[in-house]
Amino acid sequence: MPVETISKSITLGLILFVLAGFILYPMGAMVVESITIDGSISFDNYGAFFDLRSPSNLEALWNSVWVSVVSVLICGLIGTGLAILFSEFDLPLGRFLSKIAILPIALPPLVGVLSFFFLAGESGIVSRVVVDVLGLAEGSFGLEGFTGVIAVHSYVFYVYFYLFASAGLSRLDSSLIEAAESLGSSRLRTLWKVILPQLRPALVGASLLTFMMSMASFTAPLIFAADKRFVVLQIFNAKLNGDFDVAATHSVVLSVLAIGFLFLLRSSSHAWRSRGMAKGVARPRRVSPLPGGMKVRWAVSLVLTVFLLLPILTLLLISFVKEGSWTWQVLPQEFTFSNYVALATQPSVFEPIRNSLVMSVLATGMSLFFGFGVAYAAARGRLRWGGGILEVVALLPAAIPGTVLAINFILAFNSPTMFTGWRVLVGTFWILPLAYFVRFIPLVVRSSIAGLEQLDPSLDEAARNLGAEWIRRLRKVLFPVLLPSIISGGLLTFIACMGEFVTSIMLYTVFNRPIAVEIFSQLRMFNFGSAAAYGVVLLVLIVIVVEITERLLGGRRLQIVNF
């Protein structure tokens, strides 16, 4: 008994120490910075933020909010529409389409923005074609500014609506629809009066999540609307100018909003999940062919395929374009493997890939250990409310935008702290793996808790009853049973780390320059081919890791996204 208590206490202590040091302490540092001016407490920074006479900050907040609201609306239409289309109707290529529809979830934000930029940006392929066909002045057409940002958001974030709505639809009792139809309701009426109301909780959840992601979105404004005011850009610029008071104040405002939304999201998803399911055996869903003839159906499928795949195909195409050869032509003319050859042969070019791999493995390892620890303590430990607090703290980073996290880390670790062994972390290799770890630990916590909640508690009881102490129960029973959820959490973490851009661009040093930062600097130097090649390599690495993991799990599909 004492041995068990001691080993449990040590583990719990370690978890508390790390959560306090790398989540709570940096947030505290941010708040302190925002209310400290020349060493004394003052709220002048907030006064300046909400000052109506110089409304640039409020303008940034307003822009962030309205762009997010519009993004939510468009994403809702696209994502829900696709989900209903794929689950209610029998389409040619249906399975393939429903698979590629979730691609954006694995797409690093920078790569998504990049492919969209190549496709529809000012000098993108579509823009050039339009300009050429209509005989407009060069560069006069293309997505930019707010339209560009909203377009990118729609393309990348519709996937949340798609996933939530698909999950909702798959749980929908098909007898409800049959009942409506037998009562003489038309298809459209059934959709409007029966299906959509059932999906409401899922759609509310997706809206909140999309709003949060749009508010925190950094890459799209940076690349498409660097001249417009957005809260995230204000933070970034303030950091570049060394104006940490302003950066911290903006960060606090954004965090308060985001954390509020996280709690709304959690309570909505609780309501959603606790809904009782119909009794009896679920019947297979009945899909009906899309109205219209065979030609219409194929047309819809092909248009969708192009719509979903075009940005990635563009990325692939650009990656083969010879550097400097694509200037005024509508389509690139000269193709080469040299961008890839450089990646494989030049050590300086390969280095970012190695850095990203090393840091992602480190961060994923830490997330797995501490994330599973938190989930176990929260769901199984006898901590009463302590477990809940632990869980909330570990989930907080899900609400903290990457820019804010970077500011937190700079403010917290530019001087020695006990959490870092009295070392300065800023400017070292370790700052990024630790930032990745904090940023993505919620993925492991969520997936582990979801696994633990589904787990039959009598398994653990049976093991205790047969005399197994907690380490053995953990090692022999819980861990193996939960392996799929833990691995899918770890995999998502790894993917997210590999493509991480937002905190990287603000925290990287010469020792740990990651792929995303390299892509960005290639872009700045107009080396589009190299930037695209990095993007393709990143995607390929992600696909390989996902495939290997699914093989190892024996073909079980990974559960994605769970808030």
Next chain:
Amino acid sequence: MKSATKLQLKQVSKSFGDVRALDDVDLEIREGEFFSVVGPSGSGKTTLLRVLAGFEKPTSGQILADGRNITDEPPQRRNMAMVFQNYALFPHMTVGENVAFGLEAQHVPRPDVQPRVDRALALVQMGDKANVPVPHLSGGEQQRAAVARALVVEPGVLLMDEPLSNLDVTLRVETREKLRLLQQSIKITTVYVTHDQSEALGLSDRMGVMNGGRLVQVGTPEELYNAPRTLFVATFLGNANAIHGTVLGRRGRCVEVAIREDVRICVPSQGELSKGQDVIVAVKPEHIRFVPLSASGCLRAGVISVQFLGISTEFLVKSDDLVIRALQMGTDNSLQVGMNVALEFEEAKCSLFAG
């Protein structure tokens, strides 16, 4: 001959918030006996089992095993193996690995593990299934594997939580017999929780009936069935009909009760009952006979339902507002819904309770 006490509960209570799941339970379970706990759902029987296993800590009271206080012992030190309602077999292991789990957890020397696993599996006729992964087992096989996993650690007490409730009817009856034979052959003290009274009556050496967190009555199945001490035990175990009446007076070893102005029955009772007191007579369905309508002093009723059950036929009859269930052996085609009957009670088999 009375054997030694194996388990003892002393004034054990357990509350969950405002709910009193166990209310001052005193119980002794003897070495080697098969003891069942029955009761409706929510009566506290599963809590009782979980308190014994150590999964729940009693709010007050003591639990003794072999005279030693084990109230604060964690489950892994109690040497009581449990068979769960859903079996709780580890899904990522084979049958053999499941059975070996407890031995490994208790650090049984490696060479001893395999022979013991084999023996335990042979005991439940699962000798050929050691290498089968758990998800490939049928319901009955899972149940037997769970029993083997519990028995292999040679526990002092075997705890079973409705282990047959997930099996279909034929398999349940068959498994029940095997379980009884197994328990008798290895003489292991067994505490068995069920909501199925026929299971408890058939399996147990002794049993206890629970209601609302209290242990209402403990005894052999015959005692409980034939001499229920409360109306609840009478209705729960025997589906007894509860008929209100008024005491007329004592007549020797029985008390005369009027259940209608002209219908009197004499029920055995030692209790002190005063004239005019309201009482309830409990009559089991099989202790009611139909007699010709001409008989005097009998309760008259109309047949409202006839259900043929195979070896017997069940009738629901209604007299004023009172619905009575009566069981007749064999097939009786002479009575149909809407006909009138006269009822006679086997007075010696009735019980009397304060109203």
